[in-house]
Amino acid sequence: MKADYLTYRKATSVSVLGLILQIAQTLALVIYGVLNRDLATLSGAIIVGFGVPVWLGLAIVFDQHRRERIEALEAEALAQAPGSSSSVFEGGDEFRAAGRRLAGLYKFFLPGLSLLVGAGLVTFGIVRFMAIREHMLEDHLTIGDPNGWAIALGLTLGVVGFIFARFVSGMAKQPAWANLRGGAAYAVASSLIGVALAVSHFVDYAGPDTLRQYLPIGLTVAMVIMGAEVFLNFVLDLYRPRRPGENPRPAFDSRILAFIAAPDRIAQSISEAINYQLGFDVSSSWFYQLVSRRLGTLVLVALVVVWGLSSFTVVQPDQRALVLRWGAATRVLDPGLNVKLPWPIERVEVAEYSRKLPDKPREILGYTTTGIRRLDLGSPPPANPEAAILWTNDHVGEEVFQIVQPSRLDSGTVERTGQSGVALVAAEIPMLYSISDVKLYDEFAPPEMRDDLLAAVARRQIMELLSRRSVDDIIGGDRVALNEEIRKAVQAGVDRLNPDESGKGRGAGIEVLFVGITNAHPNKEVAHSFERVVQADRKREAKLESARKDEIEILTKVVGSTELAREISTEIQALEKMMTDKSPADAVKDQELKVQALLERAGGSAAALIATAKAERWTRHMGERGRASRYRGQIVAYEASPLVFQAGEYFDALRAAMSGARVYVVSDQVPDLRVQTNLEDVDTGVSTFTPKTDSPSDY
Secondary structure, three states: OOOOOOHHHHHHHHHHHHHHHHHHHHHHHHHHHHOOOOOHHHHHHHHHHHHHHHHHHHHHHHHHHHHHHHHHHHHHHHHHOHHHHHHHOOHHHHHHHHHHHHHHHHHHHHHHHHHHHHHHHHHHHHEEEEEEEHHHHOOOOOOOOOOOHHHHHHHHHHHHHHHHHHHHHHOOHHHHHOOOOHHHHHHHHHHHHHHHHHHHHHHHHOOOHHHHHHHHHHHHHHHHHHHHHHHHHHHHHOOOOOOOOOOOOOOOOOOHHHHHHHHHHHHHHHHHHHHHHHHOHHHHHHHHHHHOHHHHHHHHHHHHHOOOOOOOEEOOOOOEEEEOOOOOEEEEEEEEEOOOOOOEEEEEEHHHEEEEEEOOOEEEEEEEEOOOOEEEOOOOOOOOOOOOOOOOOOOOOOOEEEEEEEEEEEHHHHHOOOOOOEEEEEEEEEEEEOOOHHHHHHHOOHHHHHHHHHHHHHHHHHHHHHHOOOHHHHHOOOHHHHHHHHHHHHHHHHHOOOOOOOOOOOOOOOOEEEEEHHHHHOOOOHHHHHHHHHHHHHHHHHHHHHHHHHHHHHHHHOOOHHHHHHHHHHHHHHHHHHHOOOOOHHHHHHHHHHHHHHHHHHOOOHHHHHHHHHHHHHHHHHHHHHHHHHHHHHHHHHOOOOOHHHHHHHHHHHHHHHOOOOOOOOOOOOOOOOOOOOOOOOOOOOOOOOOOOOOOOOO
């Protein structure tokens, strides 16, 4: 193609058309992004907007080419005119103003414009990336619902941008229009952004919104990559050798986007590479020609097969899935291979849920349908489970107190003051539940509100139940029975959720597995008072145990066993009652014999005491009986011979009186009787080896 002014005028017209299209696309994206607060659309508008100065620069350069060609034609006409040798314009390059301006545009304007575009892309990309990332980390990023206008806008941009890019890239195959490749790159960038916008919203309609969530980040990364490529092209162009008369390629001409704008070049390059590697012309074979002719049919068949495969879905063992027909839930799929109508008639939503941890808002805790889930309805569990948990130290973050009745030990104070009062107890109340009906669980509340709603209902039921219990029941009562009562109350409250048209609750589709108090303690300020009460209770229990020990020891020692002792005690009490009530003598006697028999049957000190008493009684009885018999014999002896009996008794009494006494026999004729006694003890020591004898000399 001859590079005349008409050629460059055509290129200028196309550049102006590209400028108009680029401005229109930018405004459309900006208006939609501002109205719908769509971060992805606004990021795409920035990329498309940087194509405006590119097309403007190309229009200026090609217009200057047109002017330079007109100037060259005029100079050539003057050179061929008669008398041109004496013209003042002969050989005057200083008079070629358009040529000098064109050289300046290639030397300064296009490199400066390239650096400006590259710096803008990198700067805006980094700023947008940091802002969007901060919103995502702080959970302030909202993407809203999928929008049909976004799909329409994206498809329009994709079709118009791709057609125009293909048209421009076809023109750029001519050397005179080679620089149009830079504009074609930004035209295809607009097309790609439109397709990405439409696909993300369409996927959000059909399934998850993951693509829409991460599309803003992807566009900012693409913005930085495009800017970095501009700087890389600028540096490489400084060292690239050029043929004489060749115009330099601007740095904003993206090589990556150029391949997308001209995919036939990619196919041609791949074909040439295959031919070179295999050693023969593959592209001329019948198979290659058949595939190239029937490529559209093969792609269509592949799409139909892929669309038919959407009728099959696999549900994992730990999942349950909802089948949505045109958006309405129809049935629940169990684990395994399931068949449904093809997309988009029916689509499957796997019921996998997640919630944010209260102490770690940036972390997401995932749940499967069949998993057991936990909600903390009271104080959170201890941060360090290995540390000692005491009432008097801080072992959790922010404690949640339950309002309960005061202790029963304060009933006297309540009666005196006339005030009922309340008590506060900090309790850990975990709730474990599982999903029993996926459909009801999805219907009763939005995903981000389910846990909060369940926690609110459960706390209301727990507060109502615990407000009727005393602090003694919470801290030291029957915890198992109380937890079961709490679970039933919470399950009843949950079953009243999700009402139908008649107002009757259908339930939330969950089964409460456990709700209970796992740890409870009073406020830290009053913990010492509670500990004193507990200590008093422990001392009381210790004294009771000591008394029971003494009871067992004494009763066992007395009667041999505690059971028999209690039986004997019961019979003795019955005997005392009969004696108090003045029952008949025979009945009292029989009761006494019964008690006596029990005492005799029992072992221990009581039986021994009774046996000793019986022995002493028989000893005394027989002794008295012997004395009575001896007395009767003395009477018979006296009656036989009174004088002899009296003499015998006299001498017996005298012998008994003089037994062990010293007797001195003297004459009654001694006028002055004196008795001298030597009381000196000759044996002052103790002789161990001298036997003691009872001889008369000892006296």
